[in-house]
Amino acid sequence: MCGIVGLFLKDKSLEPQLGAMLTEMLITMTDRGPDSAGIAIYGGADDGAGKITVQSPQPEKDFADLDRELKDAIGKPVGMVIRSTHAVLEVPVDQVEAARSALAELRPGLKVMSVGDSLEIYKEVGLPKDVASRFELAKMRGTHGIGHTRMATESAVTTNGAHPFSTGSDQCLVHNGSLSNHSSLRRMLAHEGIYTETMNDTEVGAAYLTWRMKNGATLGEALEGTLEDLDGFFTFVVGTHDGFGVVRDPIACKPAVMAETDQYVAFGSEYRALVSLPGIDTARVWEPEPATVYFWNH
Amino acid sequence: MQKFDLEAQGLRALNAALHALNGQTNETAWEVVNPKGSHSIAVGLDAPIELTVHGSTGYYCAGMNKQATIRVKGSAGPGLAENMMSGAVIVDGNASQYAGATGRGGLLVIKGDASSRCGVSMKGINIVVHGNIGHMSAFMAQSGNLVVLGDAGDALGDSLYEARLFVRGSVKSLGADCVEKEMRPEHLELLADLLKQGEAEHLAKPEEFKRYGSARNLYNFNIDNASAY
Numbered sequence: 194m195c196g197i198v199g200l201f202l203k204d205k206s207l208e209p210q211l212g213a214m215l216t217e218m219l220i221t222m223t224d225r226g227p228d229s230a231g232i233a234i235y236g237g238a239d240d241g242a243g244k245i246t247v248q249s250p251q252p253e254k255d256f257a258d259l260d261r262e263l264k265d266a267i268g269k270p271v272g273m274v275i276r277s278t279h280a281v282l283e284v285p286v287d288q289v290e291a292a293r294s295a296l297a298e299l300r301p302g303l304k305v306m307s308v309g310d311s312l313e314i315y316k317e318v319g320l321p322k323d324v325a326s327r328f329e330l331a332k333m334r335g336t337h338g339i340g341h342t343r344m345a346t347e348s349a350v351t352t353n354g355a356h357p358f359s360t361g362s363d364q365c366l367v368h369n370g371s372l373s374n375h376s377s378l379r380r381m382l383a384h385e386g387i388y389t390e391t392m393n394d395t396e397v398g399a400a401y402l403t404w405r406m407k408n409g410a411t412l413g414e415a416l417e418g419t420l421e422d423l424d425g426f427f428t429f430v431v432g433t434h435d436g437f438g439v440v441r442d443p444i445a446c447k448p449a450v451m452a453e454t455d456q457y458v459a460f461g462s463e464y465r466a467l468v469s470l471p472g473i474d475t476a477r478v479w480e481p482e483p484a485t486v487y488f489w490n491h
Numbered sequence: 492m493q494k495f496d497l498e499a500q501g502l503r504a505l506n507a508a509l510h511a512l513n514g515q516t517n518e519t520a521w522e523v524v525n526p527k528g529s530h531s532i533a534v535g536l537d538a539p540i541e542l543t544v545h546g547s548t549g550y551y552c553a554g555m556n557k558q559a560t561i562r563v564k565g566s567a568g569p570g571l572a573e574n575m576m577s578g579a580v581i582v583d584g585n586a587s588q589y590a591g592a593t594g595r596g597g598l599l600v601i602k603g604d605a606s607s608r609c610g611v612s613m614k615g616i617n618i619v620v621h622g623n624i625g626h627m628s629a630f631m632a633q634s635g636n637l638v639v640l641g642d643a644g645d646a647l648g649d650s651l652y653e654a655r656l657f658v659r660g661s662v663k664s665l666g667a668d669c670v671e672k673e674m675r676p677e678h679l680e681l682l683a684d685l686l687k688q689g690e691a692e693h694l695a696k697p698e699e700f701k702r703y704g705s706a707r708n709l710y711n712f713n714i715d716n717a718s719a720y
Contacts, residue, residue, distance in 0.1 A: 445607055445626070448569055448587065464568055465528030465549050478566065479548075480587060480606050483626060 196222025196342040199460035201437035212333030226342030228354035230324040231316025236335030238311035238474040243289035262283040309363030316355035332452035347394040361403035370426035445483030498525035512538035619689025
């Protein structure tokens with residue numbers, strides 16, 4: 194089944210509450226997906242800092258002294274915020290690639306969840322309310338974000354099988370559905386030099402978008418491409434540095450509801466995920482059409 | 492008037508109270524407040540009551556209804572009034588996917604738009620939609636009437652049996668074996684009655700509609716139609 198949510202703020206005064214609003218939406222979707230949960234949150238862009246979110250099954254060991262060792266390796270200042278099994282490393286934006294290479298040497302066991310200048314991703318196995326509280330998602334601020342509650346179908350219940358998936362800088366995707374041609378697409382993408390880390394179908398969807406955009410497509414064009422090239426059922430919600438997009442496959446079996454007010458655009462697998470948002474009673478509420486790309490930018 | 496706060500009292504208590512009415516009752520007026528998109532509200536009713544839901548509902552609202560008149564003062568999620576046997580369901584807002592699916596009787600009125608697969612496999616229900624309907628509506632519909640004041644999406648009436656489809660606006664495409672048919676006096680009469688029942692007689696006139704039905708080419712196996720089965 195899976196539950197997906199997304200919130201794109203137009204009103205800056207809501208930014209301190211983004212995490213709290215998304216958390217409530219996420220927890221409401223627990224019975225669509227109790228296996229794992231995750232959230233991608235965009236904030237603090239253009240402050241000159243690049244962000245690398247990493248995850249470790251042994252955070253005490255892996256995160257100890259990591260900021261100091263990384264600083265020594267790249268010769269630039271490094272900030273680190275640890276949240277449970279995740280840590281966000283902040284480095285000058287032009288040092289992100291160098292830091293990523295250094296991390297692979299320093300802590301080969303770390304998984305990189307996301308890279309970019311505004312994106313942070315937190316995801317773990319467990320009930321959405323437990324995942325939300327271990328990362329204190331409700332306290333986070335930001336401009337937009339997406340979230341997912343997973344009922345696993347195409348790959349194992351693991352941290353790395355949880356959504357959101359990020360395969361490019363400041364790009365991420367959550368998915369409700371299942372893709373049937375992910376194996377052949379994974380091979381095709383590998384030929385093109387785009388490698389996925391898991392056996393999960395959704396990661397292939399994310400990697401497909403990254404590949405298309407790497408070859409010059411806009412996000413809108415890449416999303417159009419999914420309608421031709423991906424087989425199976427999907428409702429995708431995607432985030433970029435400054436944008437938020439939605440697409441459903443042409444059969445559109447997977448549910449989707451959107452709401453828009455002067456203050457925000459919101460997405461939920463079900464309407465009840467949206468009921469606590471301010472002004473929802475007078476919002477424009479609609480079901481996105483099949484095979485139609487919706488996109489908003491800041 | 493029985494007033495039920497769904498948030499405070501919970502879904503099981505609501506449906507248990509409604510099921511306890513069991514066919515006949517003097518408690519004929521019910522109100523449900525704080526639905527907040529909850530699932531399975533007022534499912535399986537079998538009593539001649541009037542129930543109003545104040546707000547939007549989630550999946551399967553008013554499923555398997557018999558006798559009751561259920562009004563939703565909001566929008567309804569997927570599976571609205573599935574397999575209705577009799578009675579009426581009236582939604583002020585929009586309805587999500589497969590509204591009125593497999594319904595065997597009764598009346599479903601959607602005053603906004605309906606989404607994909609409206610009336611899929613309908614078997615005797617009457618459905619009146621004031622707005623538009625989505626793709627694959629009335630797929631394998633067997634009997635009953637679907638009236639649409641707005642437009643229809645792709646593949647209307649695919650693999651249709653004997654249900655009658657009346658659409659006032661445009662039809663994006665017709666499904667396999669669905670064709671436009673002549674509107675005879677008996678159809679205009681039927682449609683006038685359905686518009687009245689569907690609280691839409693002030694919105695449209697019967698002669699503004701086109702009728703669609705089965706070409707009956709798929710009823711018996713014919714090798715020339717193999718690709719359409």
